[in-house]
Structures are given as structure tokens and as C-alpha cells.
Amino acid sequence: MARSTSKDAQALFQSLRSAYVATPSSLKIIDLYVCFAVFTAIIQVVYMAVVGSFPFNSFLSGVLSCVGTAVLAVCLRIQVNKENKEFKDLPPERAFADFVLCNLVLHLVIMNFLG
Amino acid sequence: MARSLAGFLVLILAISICDAASIFQPISDSHRSAALDLFKPVDGSFASLEETYEALRTFEILGINKKPDVSTATCGTVSKALSSSSSTPKDLFDALRVNSILKCKINAEVFEGIISKLQAAVSGASSLHDFYYSIGSLGLIKDQTSKADLHLSDAEGIFRSIKALSQSDGRWRYSSNNPESSTIAAGVALETLAGVVSLASSEVDQSMIGIVQNDIMKLFDSIEKYDDGAFYFDEKVVNVHEHSGPLSTSSSVVRGLTAFTTVATGSLNLPGDKILGLAKFFLGIGIPGDSKDFFNQIDSLAFLESNRVSIPLILSLPSTVVSLTKKENLMVKVNTVLGSKAPPLTVKLVRAYSTSSKDTSIIENKELSFDPERVVYFLDALPDSVDVGSYIFVFKVVLHDSERKDVYVTGTLTHVQIFLTGHVKIGNAEIAVLDNDLGTIETQRKLDLAGENAVSLSANHLQKLHLSFQLTTPRGSAFKPHQAFLKLRHETKVEHVFLVGNSGKKFEITLDFLGLVEKLFYLSGKYDIQLTVGDAVMENSLLSEIGYVELDLPEAPEKAPRPPPQAVDPYSRYGPKAEISHIFRAPEKRPPKELSFTFLGLILLPFIGFLIGLLRLGVNLKNFPTSSVPATFAILFHVGIAAVLLLYVLFWLKLDLFTTLKTLSFLGVFLMFVGHRILSHLASASSKLKSG
Numbered sequence: 006m007a008r009s010t011s012k013d014a015q016a017l018f019q020s021l022r023s024a025y026v027a028t029p030s031s032l033k034i035i036d037l038y039v040c041f042a043v044f045t046a047i048i049q050v051v052y053m054a055v056v057g058s059f060p061f062n063s064f065l066s067g068v069l070s071c072v073g074t075a076v077l078a079v080c081l082r083i084q085v086n087k088e089n090k091e092f093k094d095l096p097p098e099r100a101f102a103d104f105v106l107c108n109l110v111l112h113l114v115i116m117n118f119l120g
Numbered sequence: 121m122a123r124s125l126a127g128f129l130v131l132i133l134a135i136s137i138c139d140a141a142s143i144f145q146p147i148s149d150s151h152r153s154a155a156l157d158l159f160k161p162v163d164g165s166f167a168s169l170e171e172t173y174e175a176l177r178t179f180e181i182l183g184i185n186k187k188p189d190v191s192t193a194t195c196g197t198v199s200k201a202l203s204s205s206s207s208t209p210k211d212l213f214d215a216l217r218v219n220s221i222l223k224c225k226i227n228a229e230v231f232e233g234i235i236s237k238l239q240a241a242v243s244g245a246s247s248l249h250d251f252y253y254s255i256g257s258l259g260l261i262k263d264q265t266s267k268a269d270l271h272l273s274d275a276e277g278i279f280r281s282i283k284a285l286s287q288s289d290g291r292w293r294y295s296s297n298n299p300e301s302s303t304i305a306a307g308v309a310l311e312t313l314a315g316v317v318s319l320a321s322s323e324v325d326q327s328m329i330g331i332v333q334n335d336i337m338k339l340f341d342s343i344e345k346y347d348d349g350a351f352y353f354d355e356k357v358v359n360v361h362e363h364s365g366p367l368s369t370s371s372s373v374v375r376g377l378t379a380f381t382t383v384a385t386g387s388l389n390l391p392g393d394k395i396l397g398l399a400k401f402f403l404g405i406g407i408p409g410d411s412k413d414f415f416n417q418i419d420s421l422a423f424l425e426s427n428r429v430s431i432p433l434i435l436s437l438p439s440t441v442v443s444l445t446k447k448e449n450l451m452v453k454v455n456t457v458l459g460s461k462a463p464p465l466t467v468k469l470v471r472a473y474s475t476s477s478k479d480t481s482i483i484e485n486k487e488l489s490f491d492p493e494r495v496v497y498f499l500d501a502l503p504d505s506v507d508v509g510s511y512i513f514v515f516k517v518v519l520h521d522s523e524r525k526d527v528y529v530t531g532t533l534t535h536v537q538i539f540l541t542g543h544v545k546i547g548n549a550e551i552a553v554l555d556n557d558l559g560t561i562e563t564q565r566k567l568d569l570a571g572e573n574a575v576s577l578s579a580n581h582l583q584k585l586h587l588s589f590q591l592t593t594p595r596g597s598a599f600k601p602h603q604a605f606l607k608l609r610h611e612t613k614v615e616h617v618f619l620v621g622n623s624g625k626k627f628e629i630t631l632d633f634l635g636l637v638e639k640l641f642y643l644s645g646k647y648d649i650q651l652t653v654g655d656a657v658m659e660n661s662l663l664s665e666i667g668y669v670e671l672d673l674p675e676a677p678e679k680a681p682r683p684p685p686q687a688v689d690p691y692s693r694y695g696p697k698a699e700i701s702h703i704f705r706a707p708e709k710r711p712p713k714e715l716s717f718t719f720l721g722l723i724l725l726p727f728i729g730f731l732i733g734l735l736r737l738g739v740n741l742k743n744f745p746t747s748s749v750p751a752t753f754a755i756l757f758h759v760g761i762a763a764v765l766l767l768y769v770l771f772w773l774k775l776d777l778f779t780t781l782k783t784l785s786f787l788g789v790f791l792m793f794v795g796h797r798i799l800s801h802l803a804s805a806s807s808k809l810k811s812g
Contacts, residue, residue: 033737041730045723052719056711096806098799105795109764113784116768117777 031097035082039075046071066119073111077104143536144350144403145436146459147421151407152182155418158411165193169201169214174415176221181422181458195224203230209241209253216260223264231265242278247295251282252308255315262319275320279328282312286332290339291356303353303369306339310376317383329384336377336388343394349531350404351397367413370401371420378423392430392529399424399432399457421457430529433462435515437536438496444508444542444594445659450499452488454517454530463528464520466490467497470533472506472513482506507595508542508657541657542594544601546570548626549589551649551666553579556634567666569651575667581633581674587620588628591653598625601655606631608640608647608669614683616640620651633671641683642676745801753798760791 028036049067058064084092084100092100159166159175166172172194179187201207201215212234219226234257241254255278262270272278285293285305292305313332317324343351344366352366353373381388402421408414424432435454442448454462467488471481482505488497517530549567554560562583565575569589579585587606591599604620606629616639620629633640648668654661745751764787771780 030737030739034734034739037730037733037737040733041726044726044729048719048722048726052716052722056715057709059708059710096803098803098806102795102799105761109761109788112765112768113771113780116772119772 029087032082032086035078035085039078039082042071042075042078046075060120062118062120066115069118070112070115073115074108077107077111080104080107143436143440143534144400144434146403146434146455146457147182147418148459151418152184154407155179155182155184155414156186158409158414159188161188161190163193165190165197169194169197169211169218171411172197173214173217173221174411174419176218178415178418180221181418191222191224194218195222198222198224199226199230202226202234209238209250209257212238213253213257213260216257216264220260220264226264228265231261231267235261235270239273242272243274247298248282248285248292248305248308248312249294251278252312255312255319258319259315270319271321272316272319273321275316275322275324276328279313279316279320279324282309282316283328283332285309286335288338289342290335290337291342302364303339303342303355304364304372306335307369307372307374307376310336310373310380314376314379314383317380332380333384333388336380337390339373340390340394343397345397346401346404348400348404349393349397350401351394352401366401367405367408367416370398371416374398374420374423377429378427381428388429390429392432393531395424395427395430396432396529396531399434403434403457425456425458425460431527432457433465433517433528433530435467435517435530435534437538440536441539441541442502443659444502444506444540447501450502450513450538452497452499452515453495454497461495465530466518466520468516468518469499470514470516472511472538475510475512475537478512482511502540504595506540507593507597508540508544508599510657511538511540512536513538539657541659543660544594544599544655544658545592546653546660546662547590547592550587551575551577552586553577553669554584554586554630556582556584556632569653569662569664570660573664573666575649576670577667578670578672579633580672581637583633585631585633585669586628587630587651588626590625591627592625598622599655599658601653601658601661603652603654605652607650607652609650610640610643610647611645612643612683614641614643633673637673638680640671640673642673642680643683644671644673646670743802745798745805750798750801753794753801756794757791757798760787760794763787764791 046068049064049071053064081100081104083089084095084103085097086092155178159171159178161175166175172190176187176190178184198215198219201211202219204211207215238254238258238261241250242258245251245254255272258270258272261267285296286309287293287301289301290306291301291303292309293299293301294305310332317329339353342353342356344354345351353370354366355364355369377390399421402417402424405413405417408417433454434457435452438451438453442450452467454465454467456462469483469486469488471485472483473479473481483503486499488499490497513536515534515536516532517534519528519530546569549569550564551567552564553562555562563577565577567573567575567589577585591601593599600622604622604627606618606620608616608618608631618629618631620627622628646668647670649666651662651664651666654663745754764784767775767780767783767787771777775783
């Protein structure tokens with residue numbers, strides 16, 4: 006039973022990987038970027054768990070900066086994805102411009118909040 | 121507490137004496153010690169010869185023997201000033217004035233040289249000060265060298281040219297081209313004219329002297345007066361550049377007047393009360409704190425004392441407080457202004473009356489006895505009818521020698537406020553607690569107000585507190601003090617003051633607690649009782665703690681007024697405030713540095729992972745535009761983003777929000793422009809690619 010489970014899982018991962026290879030490289034870059042942001046946020050949370058939340062606004066701005074960027078990147082991915090029929094008419098350049106603008110606004114707030 | 125009250129009463133007494141009596145004390149030892157303090161030489165000499173003269177002259181007048189020895193250093197300065205060819209007449213005048221006191225050894229040839237120089241200066245003089253210094257110097261040389269043949273060649277001509285500077289109101293001008301007339305100049309001119317007369321070879325025309333005497337009379341018309349009988353001269357036009365208060369003006373006039381009357385033969389009929397008033401003015405100043413003022417005061421008084429017109433005599437009292445109980449005598453002194461002995465005279469008490477009733481005299485026409493040992497005039501005994509209180513005594517000084525009446529001025533009448541004090545007897549003092557409805561005495565205690573009392577009473581709100589005492593003066597009549605207060609002080613420091621009323625001889629107060637409960641704020645408990653009886657003429661004014669009364673008052677109803685908050689102690693109001701200790705928030709616990717740096721390194725790990733991932737994906741920049749215009753825009757776009765991020769970092773580090781937003785608006789417009797250009801270029805390129 007257990008054997009079959011691990012095999013199933015292996016098969017599942019195999020199919021996932023093969024499907025992901027087919028993803029366009031631009032989306033892969035975005036995925037990588039999202040992972041980078043999320044891991045940075047996780048490290049900050051761990052740091053806070055270890056030493057306490059004293060400069061709480063700094064912690065919040067750090068984490069929110071990462072999470073915010075990640076969310077924006079995900080949004081970008083949704084809009085850039087060609088499979089996504091909903092945004093078919095939206096050129097990826099326009100989506101990238103939105104991404105840049107949103108990031109700049111987000112980071113203005115973050116910097117203001119950083120203290 | 122009682123001591124402080126006594127001190128307070130003495131203070132009130134002192135103030136009221138100063139206020140009421142216009143007695144002028146002659147120069148005394150306090151002036152002598154002040155003179156030694158004011159005129160202190162530095163390194164054996166004074167700053168200038170003028171100051172040296174002022175100091176030496178003051179010491180000479182006051183007869184100070186322990187004066188600082190400045191003769192060696194000063195004599196050198198004097199002979200240097202006299203033999204120097206560059207000395208002005210003023211320098212010579214100051215040097216000669218100092219020499220007149222110090223009597224330094226000066227060669228006769230030196231004097232010869234100065235005389236010819238000064239004679240030339242006199243004939244060439246145009247302003248009043250030129251005349252004053254050169255003629256004054258010549259007069260001083262004549263005194264110091266006993267040169268009988270030192271004369272002014274054209275005395276009448278000089279007299280006339282000085283007189284030409286005089287004004288119609290008796291004042292003088294400093295020079296012919298200066299239209300402003302001055303009272304100080306009048307004094308200077310009179311002194312100069314006196315010098316001219318004394319240096320004249322022949323008698324100066326009597327009519328001219330008469331004209332100048334007329335000028336003096338006119339000058340005295342402009343004299344001003346204080347309410348206390350002091351007369352003074354003041355400059356009408358205030359000159360900003362020169363120090364000329366009433367003191368220097370008056371002293372200049374006094375100097376000129378006395379100098380002129382010494383040399384002028386004719387008699388000057390000046391009103392004696394004005395001369396006396398001038399003396400009072402100089403004495404009324406007290407002890408000036410400035411050495412110049414001090415010199416002016418003492419010098420003028422010395423001239424007044426030795427003048428030929430009229431010598432003022434000053435009536436003064438060693439004390440204006442006389443105790444009836446101690447049988448003190450009222451003493452009066454009559455001195456000249458500098459405190460020396462007066463000629464034989466009689467002091468008469470014209471009348472004395474109480475300050476409250478001016479019309480009824482208590483004493484009339486009594487002659488004071490003379491005590492030759494102490495040089496005082498005293499009133500033997502006050503009549504029995506005179507009781508404690510404040511009185512005005514009117515004195516008159518009568519000279520024995522009627523011939524001297526012209527020489528001395530004593531003033532007509534001198535009014536002096538005298539306090540007759542005494543020990544007031546306090547009798548029949550008792551305190552009692554009465555029942556309200558019947559008035560029956562529940563507890564009664566005798567009090568000895570002069571001594572210690574420790575009464576302990578208790579009462580409730582249906583009872584009354586009664587206090588009574590009698591005050592009798594040494595002469596046996598009833599005495600009504602200025603202050604008679606009863607004070608109740610609760611344990612919580614809430615105080616209530618009640619005025620003790622009097623009915624005839626008896627002072628009494630009844631406190632009906634039923635009517636007072638509200639005023640006492642329904643505060644039950646121990647009340648200290650304090651009695652104050654005080655008056656300026658009462659020698660045994662008292663502030664006595666009688667004891668306490670334990671009050672049992674009903675509970676306060678809801679709407680009863682609360683006791684007022686305690687008044688702030690007036691002494692603490694101006695004292696230092698309590699120190700404010702600032703409490704700062706304790707700094708938060710910080711993690712160790714190493715840990716923080718470790719996590720800083722850890723933060724970099726995902727970034728490195730990101731870069732590695734990019735490499736593995738085989739990311740390239742092949743899509744970067746190759747033609748020059750889009751490439752420029754692409755670079756500018758990235759530079760723009762970097763600039764905005766850098767601005768954010770600066771915002772974090774030092775800029776404020778407004779500066780940031782201002783810069784950001786410019787950067788944003790730039791970024792929008794280049795972003796739009798590059799992205800639309802990319803979009804058109806990709807659509808071309810698609811369609812192509």
C-alpha cells in the first residue's frame with residue numbers, strides 16, 4: 006500500500022515536472038522571482054520568531070514588501086500567461102508596465118513605513 | 121511666630137516713620153565709612169587728578185584721618201602736569217586743586233611759567249570754561265605761593281566779558297555762540313566772577329557786583345521744591361551728553377553762590393528757607409553710591425556750612441519712637457549740616473497734637489532742656505494726659521544771640537511725627553463655652569495672654585465659644601489696637617479668621633457654632649485657637665496660641681461646600697520648583713549583533729538562488745533592442761527605475777515625504793515617458809513578429 010502510494014506520488018511529480026518544462030521561460034522567471042520573494046519573507050518571519058518583534062514596523066514592511074512583490078508577480082504571471090484567455094487582448098508590455106508602477110507605489114509606502 | 125510678628129510690627133513702624141517724618145539727619149559716621157569705600161585708590165593713586173581732588177577734598181571735609189596715603193604718587197603726577205607744556209588750563213586747574221590739599225613741593229619757576237601761560241589764556245578766552253579753568257588756576261596759585269602781586273591786568277574787562285554771557289533769567293551760556301542757557305553754567309560763572317574779583321588789582325565797580333547779585337536773586341526764582349521742604353536747582357534743558365542731574369546742578373550753584381558772596385562786599389538778601397531747603401536737599405539724598413555724587417553732596421554741604429549768607433541748622437531726632445513705659449525722654453539734636461555743634465540756642469516745642477485730631481493740642485509752648493554732655497535737647501516729662509499713640513510735634517529753634525540770627529537759618533517750624541509707645545495691660549482675659557439656648561456657662565477658663573496658655577475645650581454645634589479681654593494703656597484708659605483677630609485652625613490647615621469687636625473697654629467675640637457650621641465646612645475635630653493683638657504703639661503686641669477646642673459638628677449634607685484647597689505657601693511660590701524627573705521608555709531588548717548579521721546573510725541566499733535559477737533557465741538579454749534609439753530608451757527606463765529606488769533609499773535615510781514626492785513626480789513623468797516609448801516599441805516589435 007505504502008509502496009504504491011510513493012510510486013503514485015513519484016508518478017505525480019514526474020508528470021508535473023514534464024508539464025512544467027513546457028511552460029514558457031518568461032513565466033518560469035516569474036515563478037523563480039515569486040519563490041525568491043516568498044523565501045525572503047519566510048527568513049524574515051523566522052528571524053522575528055527567534056529574536057522577537059521589536060522594530061515591528063520594520064518587520065512588517067520587510068515581510069509585506071516581499072509578500073506584496075510576490076502577489077504582484079503572480080498577477081503579472083496571470084496576465085502574461087498566453088493560455089489565460091481572459092487577458093488575451095492585454096499585451097504583456099502593458100502588464101509589465103502595471104507591474105512596475107504597482108511595485109513603485111508599494112515600495113514608496115513600504116519605505117514610508119520602514120521608519 | 122510671635123517673634124516674626126514683632127519684627128513685622130517694627131518694620132511697619134519703621135516704614136511709617138520714614139513715610140511721615142521729613143527729618144533730615146546731618147552727616148554722620150556712616151558717611152565717613154561710605155567715603156572710604158567709594159574713594160579707593162588703585163596702586164597708590166586715583167585714576168585722574170580730578171578724582172584725586174574729589175577724594176582728598178571729601179576726606180578733608182569729613183575729617184577722615186585714616187585716609188589712604190596717595191601723596192607720593194600723586195605729587196609726581198601734579199608736578200608733571202604743572203611743568204608739562206602741553207597741559208591745558210583744565211589739567212593745570214586739577215593739578216593745582218590737588219596741590220592745594222597735598223601741598224607738594226613745586227619750584228617757584230614752574231609757577232612763573234604757568235602764570236604767564238594762564239594770563240595769556242585768560243585774555244584769549246572766549247568760552248565760560250576757558251575763563252573758569254584759567255582764572256580758577258590763577259586764584260589757586262595766588263593762594264599757594266603767597267604772591268600778593270598776582271593780579272589780572274584787565275579785571276573789569278574780563279568781568280564784563282563773562283557777564284556778557286549771562287541771560288535775563290539769571291542763568292548763563294557756556295559761550296557766546298551757544299544760545300542754550302544752563303543753570304550749571306550760572307554756578308560756574310559765579311565761581312569765575314568771584315575769582316576775578318579776588319584777583320583784581322583794584323576794587324571792582326560796585327554797580328557791576330550789584331548786577332550779578334541781582335542775577336543770583338533771579339536764579340533763585342527758578343529754584344524748585346519738594347514736598348518735604350527741600351529746594352533744588354535743575355537743568356531746564358536736559359543735555360544728553362553731560363551728566364547734570366539736580367545734584368550736580370544744585371551743587372554747582374551752591375559753589376558759585378558761596379564763592380561769590382565770600383568776595384562780594386554787598387550783602388545778599390537771600391531767603392533763608394531756600395538755603396535751608398538746599399541743605400535739606402543735599403542731606404535728603406542720603407549716601408550716594410556714586411563717587412561724583414558723593415563729592416558734590418559733601419562739597420556743597422561744606423560750602424553751605426562755611427558760607428557768609430546764612431548757615432543752615434538742622435533739627436534732627438535720634439529716635440522718633442518714645443516709650444512711655446520706660447519713661448524715655450524725647451530728644452532733639454540741632455547741628456550744622458556736617459554734624460558740628462550749633463551755637464547756643466533754645467528748642468521750643470510749639471505744640472503737639474495727635475494725628476487723629478489736629479485741633480486739640482496736648483502740649484503747647486514748652487521749652488526743651490539742654491543736656492550739655494550729650495549735646496541734646498530733651499523734653500523733661502510728658503504730661504500725664506499724653507497717652508500712647510502717634511503725634512505730630514512742632515519744634516522751633518530760637519537762637520540765643522540775636523546777632524547771629526542773620527548768620528544762621530533754622531527754618532520756621534519743624535513738624536515731626538512721634539510715636540509714643542507703651543506697655544498695654546491685658547486683663548480679664550477668659551474663654552468659655554456657653555450653651556446656646558440658655559446662655560449658661562458650661563466651661564470657663566482664665567487666660568494669661570502675656571504668658572503661655574494651653575486651654576483644651578470641647579463643644580458641639582449647639583454651643584457657643586466666648587472670648588473676652590480688656591486692654592488698658594499705661595495712663596489707664598481703654599486702648600483700641602489696630603489689629604485684634606481670633607483665628608481657628610483645623611487639623612487640615614483650614615483657617616478661619618474672626619475680627620474681635622470691642623464694646624467700650626471690653627473686647628469680646630462670641631462664636632455661635634450653629635450659624636458657623638457651613639462656614640466651618642462641617643469639619644469636626646480639633647481647632648487650634650490663636651489670638652492676635654497688635655498695634656504700632658503697643659510694645660507688647662502679641663500673637664498667642666491659646667489652646668484648642670474640640671468641635672463636634674454634624675455630618676455634612678450632600679450639597680455642603682467643600683473646604684477650599686490650601687493656599688500655596690507664598691515663600692514656596694518663588695522658591696525652586698520640584699525637580700522634574702523625566703521617565704524615558706526603556707530601550708527594547710535587541711538581539712545580539714551576530715544573529716542579526718547571520719540573518720542578513722540568510723536573506724541573500726534566496727537572491728543567490730534566484731540568480732542561479734535564472735542561469736539554469738538560460739535567461740539571456742537577446743530581446744534587448746539593438747537599434748540605437750530604442751536601446752537608449754531602454755537604458756533610460758532602467759536608469760529611471762534605479763533612480764526611483766535610490767530616491768526611496770534616500771527617503772528612508774534622510775529625506776522627508778514632501779521632498780521625496782516632489783522629486784518623485786519629476787522622476788515619475790520621466791519614467792512614464794521613457795517606459796511608454798520602450799514598451800510600445802517592444803509591443804510593436806512583438807506584434808510585427810506575430811503578424812510576420
